[in-house]
Amino acid sequence: MNIEWVIPxxxxxxxxxxxxxxxxxIDTLWVPELPAPLQIVLCVRLTGMPEExxxxxxxxxxxxxxxxxxxxxxxxxxxxxxxxxSTRPDWLVGISLPTAIQFEAPEExxxxxxxxxxxxxxxxPMHVALGQP
Amino acid sequence: xxxxVLVFDHIRKTVTTFQPGPKLNELLASSASVATSGRPKxx
Numbered sequence: 547m548n549i550e551w552v553i554p555x556x557x558x559x560x561x562x563x564x565x566x567x568x569x570x571x572i573d574t575l576w577v578p579e580l581p582a583p584l585q586i587v588l589c590v591r592l593t594g595m596p597e598e599x600x601x602x603x604x605x606x607x608x609x610x611x612x613x614x615x616x617x618x619x620x621x622x623x624x625x626x627x628x629x630x631x632s633t634r635p636d637w638l639v640g641i642s643l644p645t646a647i648q649f650e651a652p653e654e655x656x657x658x659x660x661x662x663x664x665x666x667x668x669x670x671p672m673h674v675a676l677g678q679p
Numbered sequence: 680x681x682x683x684v685l686v687f688d689h690i691r692k693t694v695t696t697f698q699p700g701p702k703l704n705e706l707l708a709s710s711a712s713v714a715t716s717g718r719p720k721x722x
Contacts, residue, residue: 556714560682569714576713583690585710609687624694626683643682649689679715 547598547605549668550591550640552661558589558644563630565589565642574673581652586672590643592663599639601629608662609647614655 556569567589575584592599608623630639651657651674660669684697 554714563682571716572714574715574717576715578711582712583710584712586714607685609689611689620689622687622689622692622694624685624687624696626685626696628682641682644684646684646686647689648687648691679713679719 547592547594547664547666549661549663549666550593552591552668552670553589554586554659554670554672555589556587558587560589560642560644563640563642565591565644573671574675574679575651576675576677576679577651578677580654580676581650582674583648583650584674585646585648586659588645588647588659588661590645590661590663590668591640592643592666593638593640596630596632596635596637596639599628599630599641601627603627605664606662607645608660609645610660610662611647611649612658612660614653614657616658620649 553570554572555567558567604625604627610621611619613619628641630641632639654676657672686695
């Protein structure tokens with residue numbers, strides 16, 4: 547399994563395994579006060595061999611948030627299963643997944659969101675700024 | 680194809696799986712933060 551990309555965005559929906567992403571590329575969240583509860587929508591693209599993405603196979607997804615100093619402030623995990631039809635039996639298959647995270651930022655700075663699926667890992671920076679853009 | 684939506688709520692310490700639909704975006708619509716890419720230019 548591989549995480550091809552993770553896109554923070556304002557809106558995502560997936561139909562027929564195709565993602566409609568609106569406002570993709572968010573890297574900064576402006577907040578009126580701190581600490582601030584924050585919510586981010588992510589679109590995650592996974593690829594794997596056809597035998598890795600079947601309806602009877604559970605995958606572990608882990609989401610970790612690190613503060614500006616790199617300290618892990620929260621880590622959570624859940625399980626999911628998805629069956630994907632392959633074009634050819636030996637070709638890679640891909641799946642687009644809408645995901646969301648909510649966390650509380652106690653201070654201004656650059657946070658890191660680590661998203662893991664099984665052994666694959668992908669990290670994105672997210673700036674938290676006090677004030678208006 | 681049904682794609683699950685995993686919501687990692689680090690504040691309430693829950694992981695919830697939704698089926699596709701508007702619920703995810705409704706859930707997140709209440710955020711007080713403004714999301715941008717960098718600092719937008721003033722017009």
